[in-house]
Amino acid sequence: MARNGALDFILHGDEKxxxxxxxxxxxxxxxxxxxxxxxxxxxxxxxxxVMRRGKNTSMWSALSSVRDGEAQAAxxxxxxxxxxxxxxxxxxxxxxxxxxAIACLWPSRGESGYNTLLDVGADVRADEESLLQYAxxxxxxxxxxxxxxxxxxxxxNVGTEDHKGRAEIKEAxxxxxxxxxxxxxxxxxxxxxxxFASAHVDVIxxxxxxxxxxxxxxxxxAKLIADTLREEFTANLTSKIGALASTAPLQRLKKRMDxxxxxxxxxxxLNGTVVKSHGSADATGVSAAIxxxxxxxQSGFQDRMAERLASVAETVxxxxxxxxxxxxxxxxIKSDAQVGET
Amino acid sequence: MARNGALDFILHGDEKxxxxxxxxxxxxxxxxxxxxxxxxxxxxxxxxxVMRRGKNTSMWSALSSVRDGEAQAAxxxxxxxxxxxxxxxxxxxxxxxxxxAIACLWPSRGESGYNTLLDVGADVRADEESLLQYAxxxxxxxxxxxxxxxxxxxxxNVGTEDHKGRAEIKEAxxxxxxxxxxxxxxxxxxxxxxxFASAHVDVIxxxxxxxxxxxxxxxxxAKLIADTLREEFTANLTSKIGALASTAPLQRLKKRMDxxxxxxxxxxxLNGTVVKSHGSADATGVSAAIxxxxxxxQSGFQDRMAERLASVAETVxxxxxxxxxxxxxxxxIKSDAQVGET
Numbered sequence: 040m041a042r043n044g045a046l047d048f049i050l051h052g053d054e055k056x057x058x059x060x061x062x063x064x065x066x067x068x069x070x071x072x073x074x075x076x077x078x079x080x081x082x083x084x085x086x087x088x089v090m091r092r093g094k095n096t097s098m099w100s101a102l103s104s105v106r107d108g109e110a111q112a113a114x115x116x117x118x119x120x121x122x123x124x125x126x127x128x129x130x131x132x133x134x135x136x137x138x139x140a141i142a143c144l145w146p147s148r149g150e151s152g153y154n155t156l157l158d159v160g161a162d163v164r165a166d167e168e169s170l171l172q173y174a175x176x177x178x179x180x181x182x183x184x185x186x187x188x189x190x191x192x193x194x195x196n197v198g199t200e201d202h203k204g205r206a207e208i209k210e211a212x213x214x215x216x217x218x219x220x221x222x223x224x225x226x227x228x229x230x231x232x233x234x235f236a237s238a239h240v241d242v243i244x245x246x247x248x249x250x251x252x253x254x255x256x257x258x259x260x261a262k263l264i265a266d267t268l269r270e271e272f273t274a275n276l277t278s279k280i281g282a283l284a285s286t287a288p289l290q291r292l293k294k295r296m297d298x299x300x301x302x303x304x305x306x307x308x309l310n311g312t313v314v315k316s317h318g319s320a321d322a323t324g325v326s327a328a329i330x331x332x333x334x335x336x337q338s339g340f341q342d343r344m345a346e347r348l349a350s351v352a353e354t355v356x357x358x359x360x361x362x363x364x365x366x367x368x369x370x371x372i373k374s375d376a377q378v379g380e381t
Numbered sequence: 382m383a384r385n386g387a388l389d390f391i392l393h394g395d396e397k398x399x400x401x402x403x404x405x406x407x408x409x410x411x412x413x414x415x416x417x418x419x420x421x422x423x424x425x426x427x428x429x430x431v432m433r434r435g436k437n438t439s440m441w442s443a444l445s446s447v448r449d450g451e452a453q454a455a456x457x458x459x460x461x462x463x464x465x466x467x468x469x470x471x472x473x474x475x476x477x478x479x480x481x482a483i484a485c486l487w488p489s490r491g492e493s494g495y496n497t498l499l500d501v502g503a504d505v506r507a508d509e510e511s512l513l514q515y516a517x518x519x520x521x522x523x524x525x526x527x528x529x530x531x532x533x534x535x536x537x538n539v540g541t542e543d544h545k546g547r548a549e550i551k552e553a554x555x556x557x558x559x560x561x562x563x564x565x566x567x568x569x570x571x572x573x574x575x576x577f578a579s580a581h582v583d584v585i586x587x588x589x590x591x592x593x594x595x596x597x598x599x600x601x602x603a604k605l606i607a608d609t610l611r612e613e614f615t616a617n618l619t620s621k622i623g624a625l626a627s628t629a630p631l632q633r634l635k636k637r638m639d640x641x642x643x644x645x646x647x648x649x650x651l652n653g654t655v656v657k658s659h660g661s662a663d664a665t666g667v668s669a670a671i672x673x674x675x676x677x678x679q680s681g682f683q684d685r686m687a688e689r690l691a692s693v694a695e696t697v698x699x700x701x702x703x704x705x706x707x708x709x710x711x712x713x714i715k716s717d718a719q720v721g722e723t
Contacts, residue, residue: 232597255574271630288613
């Protein structure tokens with residue numbers, strides 16, 4: 040990886056393990072400081088346990104460094120649920136945000152080459168108000184990441200006709216349409232699973248359960264095709280010659296569809312930038328996640344998004360909240376405490 | 382398509398349109414009878430409208446021919462929601478089934494080459510009891526379609542750890558595990574979106590919203606890769622030579638991953654066999670759907686599934702229903718009336 044001179048690292052973890060590793064990479068050592076933390080969050084730790092007993096973990100330490108202004112962004116390959124839970128605890132939610140979301144990039148046929156999908160796993164449920172917030176946050180993210188003045192927002196559904204889908208999705212459609220000019224996006228209506236790569240939408244909004252399943256389904260399908268392609272090209276000598284002759288186009292395909300280049304789920308709706316890398320990411324993948332964190336930290340979009348959310352929250356959500364059953368509001372607060380359990 | 386001598390067709394629709402078409406295909410004309418129906422269901426018709434005013438449509442006529450025993454199975458390329466609604470009205474649900482489901486095939490790394498996913502769109506919600514019924518119906522379908530004595534059933538979730546997912550999914554996991562020996566399947570626990578092609582599961586159970594999004598996401602991803610592959614292989618002369626040299630492996634890839642070979646969503650949980658073909662299916666796709674309908678009609682699995690569902694319903698659902706809040710039961714009945722609206 041070519042060194043970015045504007046980039047410094049704080050490496051959180053066990054000093055005894057990290058020091059020798061860092062010593063073997065003098066190019067990195069000059070711009071990296073180790074922040075010792077004795078414990079680690081394991082992949083099977085429950086978020087609630089980490090919130091209670093995780094103060095000495097590297098994850099906690101990394102998020103605290105963002106909170107204290109030492110770091111401008113945190114990057115982690117760890118347990119997603121725990122990362123979201125500790126991030127909410129340490130960084131706090133932005134004003135106007137009920138539930139933070141995780142946004143990921145998806146290869147698209149559009150100009151930027153990417154669409155954004157959110158939520159992909161911060162919360163297993165989303166009501167109409169949360170879906171509206173995802174639309175606002177997703178549009179802000181896309182606008183800043185791709186210099187797109189008016190991102191096109193679509194709401195994921197099982198069909199594009201008005202009568203289709205769950206009740207909260209129909210209500211969200213109305214809220215998202217109404218908030219379009221305030222949120223500085225264009226609302227393109229319902230989109231389907233087949234539209235993830237579409238050139239006619241930039242930001243696809245859904246709940247974290249559906250988004251997570253869709254993300255992994257897409258990755259799994261791409262992997263199945265890649266594996267099948269490899270099998271077919273090594274099936275016999277003629278195939279191998281074919282593979283040799285088609286090295287260049289296959290390499291370009293691989294590069295265009297490389298999931299490592301899209302590595303990095305961005306946590307939206309917090310006072311601070313957190314990027315979650317895939318747990319199994321290699322050097323290329325982690326590098327992509329770090330680049331994304333750097334770009335976001337530099338763009339200052341966090342502040343602009345905070346302002347916009349606060350102003351939209353006032354105008355739109357007032358109406359939603361005022362029409363809500365008080366019992367529902369109480370259950371919102373209760374379930375809020377479980378955010379990040381996925 | 383090679384003629385299957387055991388196959389006869391009843392073609393439902395406008396005689397004036399169908400007669401000349403059939404006359405031009407003497408091979409088909411000998412085994413096909415036209416059943417005149419003046420109206421058609423349009424793709425944007427609401428299921429509820431079709432249920433009230435659809436008596437003269439070809440869809441209604443086709444399902445009536447199954448109900449009256451004239452046909453052993455119905456195949457339709459039409460409006461899915463309307464087809465399910467009219468199928469429920471004309472064929473009625475099996476004893477023990479609250480909500481029918483639509484099952485589709487997915488290319489897999491397993492022995493049979495296919496996994497089954499359900500529900501892919503009959504209903505946008507599913508409670509724990511419906512998910513149990515999907516497990517029972519999916520296992521029965523897979524067992525008969527692939528001669529698998531003990532299908533492995535997995536429940537779709539955002540992670541494989543016990544604490545993950547929505548409440549109804551955790552409850553469904555318990556019900557499905559308990560009913561395994563009665564339902565003659567093996568329960569393998571939670572599976573993720575990345576497991577759709579896995580060799581370690583045969584039947585993947587989820588609600589119709591998530592299943593529909595996943596199905597279309599998989600199809601969309603495969604199409605994006607196919608399009609990108611085509612672009613790269615026609616980018617320049619060298620690429621074109623590479624494409625020529627690799628014709629055989631690319632053709633084999635295409636055949637193995639051809640979505641048309643997997644065409645045909647099977648409606649499970651009704652007194653009769655109904656196969657829904659993709660609306661945009663070509664001759665190969667429709668042929669696959671007809672073959673599937675023929676195989677299912679011949680296997681007699683419908684009767685065996687009906688028996689099994691009734692017996693499991695007695696033992697397992699008694700317990701579920703007895704612990705249910707009466708208000709919930711009332712809302713079940715209410716929402717039941719909207720089944721098929723997707």
